[in-house]
Amino acid sequence: QQQVKQSPQSLIVQKGGIPIINCAYENTAFDYFPWYQQFPGKGPALLIAIRPDVSEKKEGRFTISFNKSAKQFSLHIMDSQPGDSATYFCAASRGNRDDKIIFGKGTRLHILP
Amino acid sequence: ETGVTQTPRHLVMGMTNKKSLKCEQHLGHNAMYWYKQSAKKPLELMFVYSLEERVENNSVPSRFSPECPNSSHLFLHLHTLQPEDSALYLCASSQGNLWGEQFFGPGTRLTVL
Numbered sequence: 001q002q003q004v005k006q007s008p009q010s011l012i013v014q015k016g017g018i019p020i021i022n023c024a025y026e027n028t029a030f031d032y033f034p035w036y037q038q039f040p041g042k043g044p045a046l047l048i049a050i051r052p053d054v055s056e057k058k059e060g061r062f063t064i065s066f067n068k069s070a071k072q073f074s075l076h077i078m079d080s081q082p083g084d085s086a087t088y089f090c091a092a093s094r095g096n097r098d099d100k101i102i103f104g105k106g107t108r109l110h111i112l113p
Numbered sequence: 114e115t116g117v118t119q120t121p122r123h124l125v126m127g128m129t130n131k132k133s134l135k136c137e138q139h140l141g142h143n144a145m146y147w148y149k150q151s152a153k154k155p156l157e158l159m160f161v162y163s164l165e166e167r168v169e170n171n172s173v174p175s176r177f178s179p180e181c182p183n184s185s186h187l188f189l190h191l192h193t194l195q196p197e198d199s200a201l202y203l204c205a206s207s208q209g210n211l212w213g214e215q216f217f218g219p220g221t222r223l224t225v226l
Contacts, residue, residue, distance in 0.1 A: 009153070034214070043117070043203050043217030044156075089156065100169065101215070103156040 006104030021075045021107045023090035030092040038087045117218035125224045136187040136204030145187040150201040194225045
């Protein structure tokens with residue numbers, strides 16, 4: 001119930017392609033779904049987040065698609081660049097003091113020049 | 114300095130040593146967290162402090178001992194660690210709603226021999 005399942009574990013995409021990373025959850029009480037980006041030697045940093053009242057959110061080249069009925073959400077990176085190469089983590093929480101944020105295992109993304 | 118800083122960045126210790134990890138946040142946040150990051154595993158929450166009071170201890174072995182002397186500083190005291198404790202230890206902070214957007218430090222890469 002508390003897990004967030006993330007796939008794929010690793011992904012290689014040509015520059016300009018659209019990598020897609022998928023996450024699934026079980027706890028229907030989750031209402032906050034952030035994505036974190038982590039570069040080597042750095043801590044994770046919030047990239048983009050969505051709440052279940054919308055089905056899509058875009059920030060620059062990054063888009064979250066959210067499917068509430070399927071309990072799935074995904075990250076799409078448009079016109080991917082080598083500088084996007086990083087590890088991406090999805091997460092979920094209730095945004096509630098009593099519930100902690102749950103992270104996926106991460107996806108290591110490599111964009112080929 | 115800005116953001117969340119951690120020292121040392123790298124640490125090698127024997128199983129009988131005692132060492133401490135330090136975290137400092139310059140963001141005026143009121144909550145701080147310790148996470149353990151191991152390869153191919155989700156981020157594992159270890160400890161949470163809100164307003165300098167510990168609110169969660171995620172069943173962490175007693176060989177890890179946290180200390181939060183004020184809202185800007187967080188320590189993780191280590192003693193008699195095991196090789197399986199080797200990992201990246203991340204500190205994070207947040208403001209307002211506990212479990213909201215978390216700002217991570219760069220981490221301390223710990224190796225236990």
